[in-house]
Amino acid sequence: MKKYCFLFLGLSVLLMSCSDDDGIENGPTPDPDPTADVAAQNFMWQAMNLWYFWQGDVPDLADDRFASNAEYTAFLESYPDPRNFYFSICNDHERIVGEDAAIDRFSFENEDYNVLVNSLSGISQSNGVEFGLGIIGESNDVFGFVQYIWPDSDASTKDISRGEFFTRVDGVQLTVSNYISLLYGENSSYTLGMATVENGVISDSSKEVSLTKIENQIENPILVAETLDVNGTKVAYLMYNRFLSSFDEDLNAAFAKFKADGATELVLDVRYNSGGSVNTSRLLASMIYGTNTSDVYVKQRWNDKVQAQLEEEFLTDYFANTTGESAINTLNLNRVFVLATNDSASASELVMNGLDPYMEVIHIGEVTSGKNEFSITLVDDPGNSFVYSSNRENRINPNNSWGLQPLVGRNENADGFSDYTSGLAPDIALSEDLTDLGILGDANEPLLARALQEISGGSAKIDFTVEMPAESFTSSRLHTPMKDNMYLDKPLKFNK
Structure with missing residues (x-):
């Protein structure tokens, strides 16, 4: 008998609907001493033991790791901080002990799962400025450069625009040790001290811009969608900054306009797109290439424990002919030009890799981020295999609000290729120039x-000489709850 568990991303939540204790099967797991204060750590171990992509490679997640419940309890208690415990059982010790050999660079957590759930729909607190941060010379001083401004945001009403620089927040020079607290702290308002660049030298200016973060801001990921006439050739240009399923119909409408304009070429600009919905990437790929639903877009690979229980139908994603609400507007192209940089990650790379077996993908820019794994949202709801469900809020352990966003699988294209953890190299190398x-x-x-x-x-x-390459060590998008996450939003189908 087949058993179905549905994992679906709606406007703002992940929904997995299963009856109690009706999710994926797992073997016997240890139980901690009920008097121990380890609710968060216990949830994390149980969930990661089941779902984590590298479960078989992490000794502390092995099914036979603990000889007794007492030993298990002692292990959980050895990490009083749940955050440190979580990263200790990830396939990555870099974040804890500074080792430079991390395999899992992208799993993350939040002490409030609601923050994770909202972020998957692009809901966040923001003032509307997206920027990169770089280091000034050989110092520890940091400067920021504005990449773009959200329409209808606080910043859109202020005197600040793409290409400008800043060095201070509330009069304090940004450094590698204080930029997080100054830019991403509890302060909802701050004043940026602007700067100028001349001959590669960054100098403070007297200009200041006061900004206020607004709660529940939603970024429309379609920043620019227009058709250019290039010597008689109609070229569609799409500046797309996040794979958000709540904007799938808007994306399809943009391609309807491209078709109406007679576009025969496409420049897809994902230079700042750090990822999002796998299904939205599939829809975008279909809008570019075609709607043959027998053509494989990507295939999933989970850990051995989970893979054996999933239907082949679920594991394979095909190109789509509908968004679920309307027919796909496709350009049926045989090539696409993609502008991608180090900031391009996860679902952006997935589109490039998924299209590669079927058409010419001309990558202009820089080596991409190299994030080829996807995640799901996990909470302390063992009756639902720890997968978050909006209609099971009352089943989540009220004494544990932690949410996890671990990497649980990897996508490969129709040719079986998925090994781009070092990033996708450009066909035409060209960095952005901070002076232009x-x-x-x-x-x-x-x-x-x-x-x-x-x-x-x-x-x-x-x-195309680049005088001052836009080299950043981090960006504003990586300091949101969503970060560079790529997440599943499709029905989970188990062979049971």
Whole structure:
């Protein structure tokens, strides 16, 4: 008899509907001493022992790790801080002891699972400025550079724009040790001290910009969608900044407009897109390539414990002919130009890899992030195999609000390729230039101009020399609850 558990991303929540104790089967697991204060650690171990992609490679997650419940309890108690405990059982000790050999770079957690759930729909507190952070020379001082501004945000009403620089927050110089507290602390408002750059030298200016973070802001991931005329060729340009399923219909509408405009080429700009929904990536790929539902888009690989219990039908994603609400508007292209950088991760890379067996993917930019695994949201609800369900809020342990977003599987394309943990290398290498970031969507913006040059076959001499590469050690998107997460949002189907 088959058993179905549905994992579905709605407007703002992940929903997994199963009857009690009707999820994926796991073998006997240890029980801690009920008098021990280890509710969070116990949940984390039980959930990771079942779902974690590298469960078989982490000795402390082995099914036979503990000879007795007492030994198990002592292990849980050895990490009083649940956060440290979580990372101790990840396949990554870098975040705890500083080792430089992390395999799992992307699993994360939050002490309030509601923050995770909201973030998967793009809901967050934001002032609307997206930026990268770099190091000034050989010092520990940090500078920021504005990449873009959210429309309808607080920043959109202020005198700040793409290409500007800042060095201070509330009069304090940003450094590697204080930037997190100054930019991402509890303060909902702050004032940026702006700066200028000349001959590679960053200098403070007198300009200041006061910004306020607004609760429950939702970013429309479609920043620019327009059709350019390049010597008679209609070129669609899409600046797409997050894979959010709540905007799938908007995305499909943008492709309807591209089709109506007669677009025969596409430049997909995901230079700042750090990921999101796997299903939305499938829909976008279908809008680009085609709607043959017998063509494999990607296949999933879970840990051995989970893989054996999942239906083949569930493990394989095919190209789509519908969003679920409307027919896919596809351009049926045989090539696509993708602008991608070090900030491009997870679902952005998945689109590139998933399309590669079927069409020419011309990657312009930099080596991408290298995030090829997906995650699910786990909470302390053992009756639902620890998978979050909005209609089971009353079943979640009220004494443990922790939520986990661990990597639980890897996607491979139709050719079986998934090994891009070092990132996807560009066909045409070109970094953004901090002295000339340009206007997104403008034909003269350097990365777009380089793609248009390839499309037009133009031989005109265009200088793409980069004077000051946009090298950042982190970005504003990586300090949101969603980070660079790639998550599943489709029915889980088990062979039971």
